[in-house]
Amino acid sequence: MGASSLPSDWLEAVKWDERGLVPVIAQERGSGKILMVAWMNREALRLTRETGHAVYWSRSRQRLWHKGEESGHQQVVYALRLDCDADVILLEVEQMGGIACHTGRHNCFFRELQGGEWVVVDPVLKDPNAIYGKGSGG
Amino acid sequence: MGASSLPSDWLEAVKWDERGLVPVIAQERGSGKILMVAWMNREALRLTRETGHAVYWSRSRQRLWHKGEESGHQQVVYALRLDCDADVILLEVEQMGGIACHTGRHNCFFRELQGGEWVVVDPVLKDPNAIYGKGSGG
Numbered sequence: 001m002g003a004s005s006l007p008s009d010w011l012e013a014v015k016w017d018e019r020g021l022v023p024v025i026a027q028e029r030g031s032g033k034i035l036m037v038a039w040m041n042r043e044a045l046r047l048t049r050e051t052g053h054a055v056y057w058s059r060s061r062q063r064l065w066h067k068g069e070e071s072g073h074q075q076v077v078y079a080l081r082l083d084c085d086a087d088v089i090l091l092e093v094e095q096m097g098g099i100a101c102h103t104g105r106h107n108c109f110f111r112e113l114q115g116g117e118w119v120v121v122d123p124v125l126k127d128p129n130a131i132y133g134k135g136s137g138g
Numbered sequence: 139m140g141a142s143s144l145p146s147d148w149l150e151a152v153k154w155d156e157r158g159l160v161p162v163i164a165q166e167r168g169s170g171k172i173l174m175v176a177w178m179n180r181e182a183l184r185l186t187r188e189t190g191h192a193v194y195w196s197r198s199r200q201r202l203w204h205k206g207e208e209s210g211h212q213q214v215v216y217a218l219r220l221d222c223d224a225d226v227i228l229l230e231v232e233q234m235g236g237i238a239c240h241t242g243r244h245n246c247f248f249r250e251l252q253g254g255e256w257v258v259v260d261p262v263l264k265d266p267n268a269i270y271g272k273g274s275g276g
Binding site: 008010027080084088 | 161171219240
């Protein structure tokens with residue numbers, strides 16, 4: 001429980017789950033808004049620190065995912081934090097393009113519970129087809 | 139992928155994992171600080187909405203955990219949000235007592251990566267022994 005009892009190797013101090021992953025929250029510097037939650041493995045976390053840009057592990061594609069590699073919407077990392085149980089990481093980031101979500105919204109938490117329904121409360125800022133090169137833009 | 143394709147039952151719209159759980163981020167109203175990450179099952183989420191106070195599922199104790207039941211540090215819930223993949227929930231809360239972490243700190247993300255080490259950067263506001271009734275206080 002003590003904060004001083006972490007292993008000296010900062011990568012091994014993280015409590016990796018049975019898949020070797022840890023959930024990561026990306027929070028926007030300045031606004032404090034939560035942009036997204038994704039996953040990292042050891043390599044993604046190491047690369048995030050080395051490059052200064054968020055690198056995640058894509059569970060669906062089963063490969064490293066340099067955030068913004070397709071969309072250009074990279075995340076510049078200003079700080080990394082670890083929680084008391086060492087099983088969640090918090091990134092303080094600047095979001096390039098102002099769009100973190102694959103739906104073209106500022107962030108992924110665009111649905112709010114209102115009267116027993118999840119209601120979309122945030123606008124699409126850019127057509128995903130344009131972001132990901134299948135349309136006319138991006 | 140469309141936001142309109144969620145099931146009409148708001149509880150079933152959440153993508154519960156193989157254990158029937160979903161990770162939940164508690165963010166402080168006003169400051170925007172991330173207080174903690176915990177887990178909910180259907181019952182915890184239903185009770186959170188009904189009571190207006192955060193109710194989690196304790197994985198270690200395998201039971202419902204009314205946040206603050208021991209410490210008095212309840213979380214009053216102002217909003218619930220769901221992410222694009224419907225597999226993470228974000229709570230906007232007011233933190234009673236100003237302490238969310240079991241270590242007696244304001245929040246659980248009190249370690250920051252500095253020079254290859256996780257350094258404790260936030261103070262203990264109250265002795266955990268006092269919070270949890272094993273000491274003189276509480």
